[in-house]
Amino acid sequence: MPPEGRITRFAPSPTGPLHLGHAYAALVASQRAVAGRFLLRIEDIDQSRCRTEFEAQIYEDLRWLGLRWPEPVMRQSTRLPAYRAALEKLAALGVIYPCSCTRADIRAALSAPQEMAAVHGPDGLVYPGTCRARPMEQALPDDALRLNMRAALSHCGPLSFIETGPLHDALHPLDPDWMIENVGDVVLSRRDMGTSYHLSVVVDDAAQGITEVTRGDDLFEASFIHVLLQALLELPRPSYYHHKLIRDDSGKRLAKRDNARAIAQLRAEEASAQDIRLMLGL
Structure with a gap:
């Protein structure tokens, strides 16, 4: 542009x-x-x-x-009503679920002998899927809401985004296997917040008509999450410009x-x- x-x-x-x-x-x-x-x-x-x-x-x-x-x-x-509307749309698609796990629960699950080595992704430790089978009908007030990454990817065709910043200047396709293994089921609604960074930034960028997202290079990998959410929520896709960190x-x-x-x-x-x-x- x-x-x-x-x-x-x-x-x-x-x-x-x-x-x-x-x-x-x-x-x-x-x-x-x-x-x-x-x-x-x-x-x-x-x-x-x-x-x-x-x-x-x-x-x-x-x-x-x-x-x-x-x-x-x-x-x-x-903006909480806008975030609730986005979560309702994702729930109707069947791609989110309630989660009662704390950070300590997740660390304990990942340290169990039968689990694979813990993987750190753009949202922290990749969630092991403990609550993935819980339906939304079982959601409790203190639950977080997570994106079922595998289910979410099944709703979308090939996805990509344009990076215009000098650090990653290219067209970047989303690799479903990488998303499942290295990103996992990210939180879209945190306890006592009603939303999360990933959900809010996508909904708000669309509401403000942002055409180019500029931000630090530490958030480059988060862009893959955001592009997926844009596709699921049928929102416009901006280009991205990730710059150096001071x-x-x-x-x-x-x-x-x-x-x-x-x-x-x-x-x-x-x-x-x-x-x-x-x-x-x-």
């Missing part, structure tokens, strides 16, 4: 101060939009960790960086606890927005 037609977004979670990695992601998304539209979305589904003061700081820091976006801003906490001096990816690299701290030290762009190689 030509730059003038691109719609991109930056979707931070208000669980801590923005750091240089967030600044890079936001600026890349804005630059990719060029003459198109750059949107902001607040991913605040984890109400136990999200704080209003962090959300206010997000707006302040981004404006200081020179970024602008249309109002009102989409906030995931207002790391500290030891090579570790920045986290929100890295206050020395927080935008607010750098501002307090009288750095300018242009200084930040130069630090990031923009």
